[in-house]
Amino acid sequence: MVGVILTFFGSLFEEISSSIGKKEVSKLEEDVYTMGFLSILWPVLFFAIIIFFIRGQFIFSWDSWPTFLTRAILEVIEAHCALIALTKTDRTTFSFVRLLTLPLLLLVDLILGYALKLPQLLGITLIVVSLSLLLFKQGINKKGIGWVVFISLNAVATISLYKYDITHFNSVETEQFLICSILFIYFFFLILWLDKKNPFRLLGRPLFLAQSLIGGAGGVLTGFAYNFTSASIATTAKRSSAIIWSMVSGGLYFHERQLIFKISILSLLIGGLILLIL
Secondary structure (H helix, E strand, C coil), X not given: CHHHHHHXXXXXXHHHHHHHHHHHHHCCCCCHHHHHHHHHHHHHHHHHHHHHHHHCCCCCCHHHHHHHHHHHHHXXXXXXXXXXXXXXXXXXXXXXXXXXXXXXXXXXXXXCCCCCCHHHHXXXXXXXXXXXXXXXXXXXXXXXXXXXXXXXXXXHHHHHHHHHHHHHCCCHHHHHHHHHHHHHHHHHHHHHHHHCCCHHHHHHCHHHHHHXXXXXXXHHHXXXXXXXXXXXXXXXXXXXXXXXXXXXXXXXXXXXCCHHHHHHHHHHHHHHHHHHHC
C-alpha cells in the first residue's frame, strides 16, 4: 500500500512538472533538454541529502557494476527519448501507450520463475486490446507515438535492472543518486554544447523553479516506491495514476480531443490493471 500511495502522488507531481515543461517548450520559453535538466536537478540534491545527512550511509556494491552500468546507459537513452516523446505526443496518448511496459514486465517475472495467475493473463489481454483500440481509432493524434513505444519497451530493462540492484546490492538513495547525477551531467553539458547557455539561469524565474522542484519531488517519491513492492505492481500503480492525471491536464490544460473515447479506454485499462495486481 505504501508503494502505491507514493507512486500516486509522485505521478501527480511529475504530471504537473511535465505539463508546465510541455507548454513552455511549445511557447519556445525553454528547450526540450533544459526541461530534462530541470526535472533531474532536485532529485540529485534530495538523494544526496538522504545519503549524507539523514542515513549517513553510501551503500553501493562493486558487484553491481555490470547491471548498474547497463542501466545507466539505458537510462540516458530513456531520458533523452522520453523528452522528445513528451513534447510530440498528446498527454493522454503518451500515458496510455506507456502501459505497454506492464505486460512486458510481467513476462520478465515469468521468465525469472514467477508464476502468472489466470487473472494476470486476462489483465494483460485486456490491456493489449485496449491499447489496440486506441492506436487504431480514427481522430486520435498519433504524432510521436513511435517514440513512446520505444521508451515503453526500454523501460522494461531499466526498471528490471533497478529493482535487481536495490534488491541485491545498493540502497535506493545511492542507486538513484548515481543515476540522477549521470543524467544531470549529460543534460548540463548537452545544453552547454547545443545552446551555449547556462541552464541554471532559468531557476531565477518562479515558474521554472516550481517546475523543477515539483518534478524532483515526484521523481524521489516514485523512486522509493519500488522499495516497498514488486516492480510490476509499482509500475502498474505509477502508469495507471499517470493516466488519470494526464487526462485531467490533457482536458483542462491542453484542450485535447476525443476525451470521451479515452475515458472509455481508461475504464477497460483500469479493469486490466486490477486483474494484473490480483
